[in-house]
Amino acid sequence: MSKRLKNILTPIIALLLGIIVGTIIMIVTGYNPLDAYAALWEGALGNPYYLGETIRQITPYILAGLAVAFAFRVGLFNIGVEGQFLVGWLASVWVGLAFHLPKFIHLPLAIISAMVAGALWAFIPGLLKARFRVHEVIVTIMMNYIALYVCNYVIQNVLTNGKERTGNVPDSASLASPWLQSLTQNSRLHWGIVIAIICCFIMWFLLEKTTRGFELRAVGFNQDAAHYAGMSVNKNIILSMVISGIFAGLAGAMEGLGTFGYIAMKSSFTGVGFNGIAVALLGGNTALGVFFAACLFGALEVGALNMPLAAGVPNELVDIIIALIVFFVAASYIIRVFLERISKKEAK
Amino acid sequence: MEYVIEMLNIRKEFGNFVANDNITLQVRKGEIHALLGENGAGKSTLMNVLFGLYQPEQGEIRVNGKPVKISNPNIANDLGIGMVHQHFMLVEKFTVTENIILGREITSGGRINLKKAEQAVREISERYGLAVDPQAKISDISVGMQQRVEILKTLYRGAEILIFDEPTAVLTPQEIEELMQILKTLIQEGKSIILITHKLREIMEVADRCTVIRKGKGIGTVNVSETNPNELASLMVGREVVFKTEKRKADPKQPVLEVKDLVVKDSRGVTAVNGLNLTIRSGEIVGIAGVDGNGQSEFIEAITGLRKATSGSIKVNGKELTGLTPRKITESGVGHIPQDRHKHGLVLNYPIGENMVLQTYYKKPFSKNGILNFKEIYSKAKKLIAEYDVRTPSEYTLARALSGGNQQKAIIGREVDRDPDLLIAAQPTRGLDVGAIEFIHKRLIEQRDRGKAVLLVSFELDEIMNVSDRIAVIYEGKIVAIVDPKETNEQELGLLMAGSSRKEAGEETHV
Numbered sequence: 091m092s093k094r095l096k097n098i099l100t101p102i103i104a105l106l107l108g109i110i111v112g113t114i115i116m117i118v119t120g121y122n123p124l125d126a127y128a129a130l131w132e133g134a135l136g137n138p139y140y141l142g143e144t145i146r147q148i149t150p151y152i153l154a155g156l157a158v159a160f161a162f163r164v165g166l167f168n169i170g171v172e173g174q175f176l177v178g179w180l181a182s183v184w185v186g187l188a189f190h191l192p193k194f195i196h197l198p199l200a201i202i203s204a205m206v207a208g209a210l211w212a213f214i215p216g217l218l219k220a221r222f223r224v225h226e227v228i229v230t231i232m233m234n235y236i237a238l239y240v241c242n243y244v245i246q247n248v249l250t251n252g253k254e255r256t257g258n259v260p261d262s263a264s265l266a267s268p269w270l271q272s273l274t275q276n277s278r279l280h281w282g283i284v285i286a287i288i289c290c291f292i293m294w295f296l297l298e299k300t301t302r303g304f305e306l307r308a309v310g311f312n313q314d315a316a317h318y319a320g321m322s323v324n325k326n327i328i329l330s331m332v333i334s335g336i337f338a339g340l341a342g343a344m345e346g347l348g349t350f351g352y353i354a355m356k357s358s359f360t361g362v363g364f365n366g367i368a369v370a371l372l373g374g375n376t377a378l379g380v381f382f383a384a385c386l387f388g389a390l391e392v393g394a395l396n397m398p399l400a401a402g403v404p405n406e407l408v409d410i411i412i413a414l415i416v417f418f419v420a421a422s423y424i425i426r427v428f429l430e431r432i433s434k435k436e437a438k
Numbered sequence: 439m440e441y442v443i444e445m446l447n448i449r450k451e452f453g454n455f456v457a458n459d460n461i462t463l464q465v466r467k468g469e470i471h472a473l474l475g476e477n478g479a480g481k482s483t484l485m486n487v488l489f490g491l492y493q494p495e496q497g498e499i500r501v502n503g504k505p506v507k508i509s510n511p512n513i514a515n516d517l518g519i520g521m522v523h524q525h526f527m528l529v530e531k532f533t534v535t536e537n538i539i540l541g542r543e544i545t546s547g548g549r550i551n552l553k554k555a556e557q558a559v560r561e562i563s564e565r566y567g568l569a570v571d572p573q574a575k576i577s578d579i580s581v582g583m584q585q586r587v588e589i590l591k592t593l594y595r596g597a598e599i600l601i602f603d604e605p606t607a608v609l610t611p612q613e614i615e616e617l618m619q620i621l622k623t624l625i626q627e628g629k630s631i632i633l634i635t636h637k638l639r640e641i642m643e644v645a646d647r648c649t650v651i652r653k654g655k656g657i658g659t660v661n662v663s664e665t666n667p668n669e670l671a672s673l674m675v676g677r678e679v680v681f682k683t684e685k686r687k688a689d690p691k692q693p694v695l696e697v698k699d700l701v702v703k704d705s706r707g708v709t710a711v712n713g714l715n716l717t718i719r720s721g722e723i724v725g726i727a728g729v730d731g732n733g734q735s736e737f738i739e740a741i742t743g744l745r746k747a748t749s750g751s752i753k754v755n756g757k758e759l760t761g762l763t764p765r766k767i768t769e770s771g772v773g774h775i776p777q778d779r780h781k782h783g784l785v786l787n788y789p790i791g792e793n794m795v796l797q798t799y800y801k802k803p804f805s806k807n808g809i810l811n812f813k814e815i816y817s818k819a820k821k822l823i824a825e826y827d828v829r830t831p832s833e834y835t836l837a838r839a840l841s842g843g844n845q846q847k848a849i850i851g852r853e854v855d856r857d858p859d860l861l862i863a864a865q866p867t868r869g870l871d872v873g874a875i876e877f878i879h880k881r882l883i884e885q886r887d888r889g890k891a892v893l894l895v896s897f898e899l900d901e902i903m904n905v906s907d908r909i910a911v912i913y914e915g916k917i918v919a920i921v922d923p924k925e926t927n928e929q930e931l932g933l934l935m936a937g938s939s940r941k942e943a944g945e946e947t948h949v
Contacts, residue, residue, distance in 0.1 A: 301805040304792070311787045317744060318774070318782040319796040320765030 108415030133396025142274025148388030154366025170230025172363025178342025186259030208339020216331030520592025725906030773858030
């Protein structure tokens, strides 16, 4: 069995296992699994509206997944994508609301501000790691909380007068597209998916084809050898966090300028950043893998909304089934070992 | 003749690769039987089969004439087979006795009876002349002593047949002498020994018979008294091997490396290099002889910029290097074959081809406007792979998949090809077989003859004596003596390395 085939088979088997265990749970609790999965499928891809919503959901997942994957390739675990995502969201809406400019300046400016905000938020843990060897996991977790509450404060005290959400960004800073919406029966599909796909390409090109990518990957594989070869390990650590933060900030802009067009106070994390970790792992930390993994996650998330309505499965059970699929995906190591066994037997 | 161990027609495959092809090894009772072969010849595989870690596809194992099936190491232990590993398996914080009884504790009422255990350990130690203190902590005793603890461990478990895996790799010359004595004592006490090594001199000194393996095949067994090192080497490699590396007299010219009053601290903040002075001229090889841990690693790391020097000066071609980044130093004409090829020398998850440009990837023609030119990179790699005889399925194979010798040849190719004025070779032949060693020595001398300066650090005195034009002895972070390899001997060097002054060393060796 070739390595490539194994890489493709692993997530597929994980998905199947999740579905099988989900089926068992539904049978035990007295729900019809066939109806439920049909509803999931229908809810994700069944008509243009659902399809549009699914693609919309995929967009931030791609970018959050790229953010985690990029840092991971350089040997860093960026748990802070959620926080970088939130500050990106805030910055994009802020710039969207603060200026009145022609669209060809305003929209790029809002998007770039989200990138800068995310980059800045990731720069801090990168710097602390490079300079003082402070573990990035701890710093980024803490930065997530700071982001959450800073955003809430800014929304209530700076952007509005004590309100819980901002107004909508003007057309000149919006990614929304009436044409895409009309194609998909008024879903919230927006141009962001194009940006996300371009970012997949950028990540692939940057890592695999450029001199900088050669250094970044070398640092990820073996810091000692990178240092020996004359590469600056610290510089590459910081750079990788900054690029990771840019992807995360862009994911925020997708919500701020596309899906919602505003930012509201949040009592807890959105989960986009954390799902990004699962997306990156499932996608094997490659650009193409992240794209497909994000498609799966987006489809599950959106399709699940239809399960209570169409099949009467309670929300909690839907969450459990989704969690099971994610669990098996995350536990794909076990499947990999299993596949190795099989291929060893074949060799004999 | 009575055999304690017979491994008959052993065949072991890994996928399509045949690691052991019809090998027969017969060890007589009470003999030291050497197992000789190049890296990757299949010695370890064969021993792992004997130790129960691998199951052979074909063949039979007999212990004391009885066919046995050894399906795990516990069975090997019960049959009286013990292994002294190259890398010690000891708990640093435990005492000698605690380490020895680990897993076979003497208990009374659920509590470990340390007194009784110590008594047992002391008895065995005395019987075999090991002179180990049962109460000493492992972290407090020398490497040579630690090895004796490993020997004690197997004896304590009732081993009758002891396998030694490259036992002298980590020892000083004096410790090697002592080990050889211990081996002889063990034989007198009725034990049998299998000695895995590729050091021919040791085989000549202690072994009774020697089985040679080449590329997974058994080449034959010879009586050591009827052979000589040259014959053994050509049996092992399959061709004639030149031992004494041929070289012209050195013709040193202007100084290339000038080190003055260098002080470097190690990772724990302890001064490792303590006021070191050394000059290497163009066209000479200076060998650094010393026991591991006397500041060699820190000295090299300071020259190459991997570690900051606390004070002092390092100049290459008159240019001050202290405080410069590794990149700047590399560009100033310093090449470095690192001591640890996996840690520093290679990115194991990169193809071997990309490892060939590890320091030059950002330069033309390998990179243009920040974009890598893989065509140029791989054509360069292909050239170097051919030139330095790196055996790899292709230049796209991951460096991880290559054998140690081929990884080392790749590194040497890369470093020599950059044509540095100062080439630093740290233990360039560690763990390699005679064929590869010969190749590497030739390359170092070639660089010297082209007017480059070569700094060689090695724990192998043979290598230092053979290759160097001058030998600098390092002790506690200082160069304590500079000797001419033609006018010294291993004993004198050994004493100098242990901290005796030149005069004392001279007196002791010339009595």
